[in-house]
Amino acid sequence: MIRTHDFRYALRPGVTCLTVPGGAVLLNPPHNEKLTGLTPAQSQALKALNRGRVTAGELAAESESVATLLDRLAGAGWLEVTVRDGDRDLYTLRPFTTPPARPSAGGPRPVLSKFTVIHRDPGGLVLEHPTSWCDLRVHDPRLLALAAGADPTELGLPEALSARIAADLRWGGFTADPAAEDRDFTTRSWSAPDLWFHRRSTLGSRTVTWDNFGPTAWAKDEFPQRPARRAPYPGAPIALPAPDLATLRATDPALTAVLEDRRSCRSFDDARPITLAQLAELLYRSARTRSVESTPDGGELPSRPYPSGGSVHELELYPVVRNVEGLTPGMYHYDSFEHALRPVAPADSAAVQRLVRTTTATLANATEPQLLLLISARAGRVMWSYESVAYANILKHVGVLMQTLYLTATAMNLGAVAQGFSDTAAFTAATGADELEECNVGSMILGTPAGDR
Incomplete structure (x- = not known):
């Protein structure tokens, strides 16, 4: 004994x-x-x-x-x-x-x-x-x-x-x-x-208090807060037109109609590709940075059309273009502060081709997309403040951004389908980003739907 x-x-x-x-x-x-x-x-x-x-x-x-x-x-x-x-x-x-x-x-x-x-x-x-x-x-x-x-x-x-x-x-x-x-x-x-x-990422028997859980700002006294705006890619920006929101308020379909009409679209009409103006409107209505609030401790809290825990807004959008009227094929970054696109990688690069190929499993007849919209997270924006629940919050943000894109695309008579996976290695190769600094966390395919909606 x-x-x-x-x-x-x-x-x-x-x-x-x-x-x-x-x-x-x-x-x-x-x-x-x-x-x-x-x-x-x-x-x-x-x-x-x-x-x-x-x-x-x-x-x-x-x-x-x-x-x-x-x-x-x-x-x-x-x-x-x-x-x-x-x-x-x-x-x-x-x-x-x-x-x-x-x-x-x-x-x-x-x-x-x-x-x-x-x-x-x-x-x-x-x-x-x-x-x-x-x-x-x-x-x-x-x-x-x-x-x-x-x-x-x-x-x-x-x-x-x-x-x-x-x-x-x-x-x-x-x-x-x-x-x-x-x-x-x-x-x-x-x-x-x-x-x-x-x-x-949940409260329970293991975690019953807010110590080391949630928005503790644990890094405040040790590390500088990550800036709200991503460092721009070096290429010349492509300015995008801004839609007339006053007109859209009067002419857009009702919210109930958009919610009821929303469907995932897996078949697109390559003879009628999405246009640069439509892409610009989609990005502006769904993901632009409307304003930035400065906090007393030097923090930056952006405002965008979709919600974000703590208003950190760590998500970035990367259009991967194969067939968009008025825009050269390739991979771009959406600068939500300037409402502009900046080139990231050419269409013939191995990483971009791989990103496009991986989407074919989602589409009818294994076709390639007109437009692939990659969602990345600058994780440090969330992890600087949140403990244990940081990555869970990132994925929740991806969900609300996807729904915002879905509903906006539906209102614009565009087709959209979210993917349950993405190629993180190809994203890292295309962007040159450190995966622990910025990682691919979601993707959607958009374009002109085949046939009538």
């Missing part, structure tokens, strides 16, 4: 213990728990825990009352527990919610769950699972071999300790029966990246 002195205890991060008349209060907003009727040994143990990490021996855990208190606190998720081999720390279970009952032993020998990730953070190596109640901090590298399925007897650890490690890995959900994961539709249908993306 595991001896009581083979453990080290600490209040989990964020927890404070306050001594009050008649007992103590554990605080971890929004949760709290009042402890009453404490023995002197229990009160001393709480004071020791409040000072930092202590071993069971230092807490006098052999005392029945202290052992009872430790079991109570650990069972409610107030404590992180470090399992030790003698005087050597092996791993720590760090809870962020109340632990479930331990699973029963038996059944196939578990291996790492397909959702478990092992990575390094400022605290060292950690095992995480998106649906777990805890993280497992690794202090001894032998744990990695055991987590990967090594036979516990090969690790030089006592049998009881190896059994404890295996049980804790299963308790935290870090290991699982792979056959069961494959048999169950819910676990088989979710990929690890998708489930982690969902977990990290």
